[in-house]
Amino acid sequence: MDEPVKLCVSNQKGGVGKTTIAINVAGALNARGHDVLFVDLDPQGNATENLGLMEAYDDEPPTLFDCLTEAEKRDEIENIVREHPEMDVVPSNIDMTAAEPELTLARRSGEQLDLVLREIEATYDYVIVDCPPNLGNLMDNALFATQNVLIPALAESTSKRAFELLFDHVDALEYDYEIDIRDRAVVVNRIDVRKKQAREMVEWINAAFEDVPVWEIRERADVQKALDAGVSLLEFNPDCDMCETFLEIAANLDEQFGLTEADA
Numbered sequence: 001m002d003e004p005v006k007l008c009v010s011n012q013k014g015g016v017g018k019t020t021i022a023i024n025v026a027g028a029l030n031a032r033g034h035d036v037l038f039v040d041l042d043p044q045g046n047a048t049e050n051l052g053l054m055e056a057y058d059d060e061p062p063t064l065f066d067c068l069t070e071a072e073k074r075d076e077i078e079n080i081v082r083e084h085p086e087m088d089v090v091p092s093n094i095d096m097t098a099a100e101p102e103l104t105l106a107r108r109s110g111e112q113l114d115l116v117l118r119e120i121e122a123t124y125d126y127v128i129v130d131c132p133p134n135l136g137n138l139m140d141n142a143l144f145a146t147q148n149v150l151i152p153a154l155a156e157s158t159s160k161r162a163f164e165l166l167f168d169h170v171d172a173l174e175y176d177y178e179i180d181i182r183d184r185a186v187v188v189n190r191i192d193v194r195k196k197q198a199r200e201m202v203e204w205i206n207a208a209f210e211d212v213p214v215w216e217i218r219e220r221a222d223v224q225k226a227l228d229a230g231v232s233l234l235e236f237n238p239d240c241d242m243c244e245t246f247l248e249i250a251a252n253l254d255e256q257f258g259l260t261e262a263d264a
Contacts, residue, residue: 004037005257006117006127006146007184011153012169013162014133017189019046020223021152022130025187027086027232028243028250032261034125036087040064041113041142042132043096048089052230053082056091063093068112068141069102077119086235088124096138103137110177113141125259135169143173143181150185153205155198163208184256185249186214215249217242 009022019042026036040047041064045057062076082089103109113129121127129142143149151166153159170181186209188202206214217223226236234243254260 002122004121004124004127005148005253005259006121006129007148007150007253008129008131008142008146009150009152010131010139010142010166011151011162012133012135012139012166013153013158016133016152016154016159016162017217018133018152019050019130020227021150021187021189021217022128023047023050023227024223024232024234024246025150025249025253026126026128027234028246029126029128029253030086030232031234031247032250032254034250034259034261035123037081037090037121037124037127038084038087039090039113039117039127039129040092041096041129041138042092043094043099043138044132045092045094045096047130048091050227050230051084051087051089051091053084053089053091056082057093059091059093061095063095064090064116065093065095065099065102067116068099069106071115074116075119077116081120084230086232087128100137103141109137110140110144110173114145117145126253135165139169140173143170144177144179147179147181148184149181150187151183152187152189154190155188155195155201155205157197157201159201159205183209183212184253186212187217187249188214189217190219213249213252215245217245 026038029036066073067077131142132138222237222240226233
């Protein structure tokens with residue numbers, strides 16, 4: 001494959017389990033035999049920590065921050081990639097907290113991640129970008145670089161407003177850069193089927209996204225235990241029933257992009 005599938009996991013609303021979904025979708029793609037690059041673009045570094053790479057968060061330069069903000073250091077990204085049993089990882093770093101204002105000053109502020117990924121993406125089948133939980137330059141970089149979005153959400157009414165804000169932002173970015181950003185899936189996370197509001201919200205999301213696959217992830221203690229262990233749920237407990245859902249998400253992505261397990 002000449003170019004990998006690039007997908008960002010994005011919702012500017014915090015607390016929706018964005019990083020959890022990103023790691024487990026990446027793990028499921030790996031389980032289907034794909035080579036996956038995981039990019040932690042969130043300055044908080046949650047994915048970096050949840051993949052057992054917290055020491056990288058305090059690394060000295062050059063880091064992802066330098067690659068994004070200094071054109072002459074883009075090729076340093078090769079030295080930043082860390083190995084993980086399930087995927088390669090571009091870790092976040094404490095310096096990323098200064099990325100927003102630095103990117104504002106850049107001549108092509110929304111294109112820097114795309115330019116950085118070109119240095120290393122050719123060896124991967126998928127690039128998964130975990131976005132920060134807010135709209136801004138880093139989110140713009142993720143959307144521009146991938147132009148494919150997987151949206152995590154909670155089964156609660158606040159998700160409606162979060163969808164509106166995200167889509168307004170995507171529309172503006174598409175107009176500014178003359179690109180087409182596609183929704184590839186919605187993953188409703190941490191569903192408690194005992195709650196009436198949760199059931200009603202799942203119904204609303206399914207109706208609102210008629211042309212987009214909607215997946216349901218229910219509360220399971222092993223999901224958090226896997227993150228604490230630094231791996232995906234599929235690596236931690238392949239017998240958990242939610243593993244099947246993540247594998248279905250991965251299989252559907254393969255179908256959307258014309259890939260199969262044999263392509264990996």
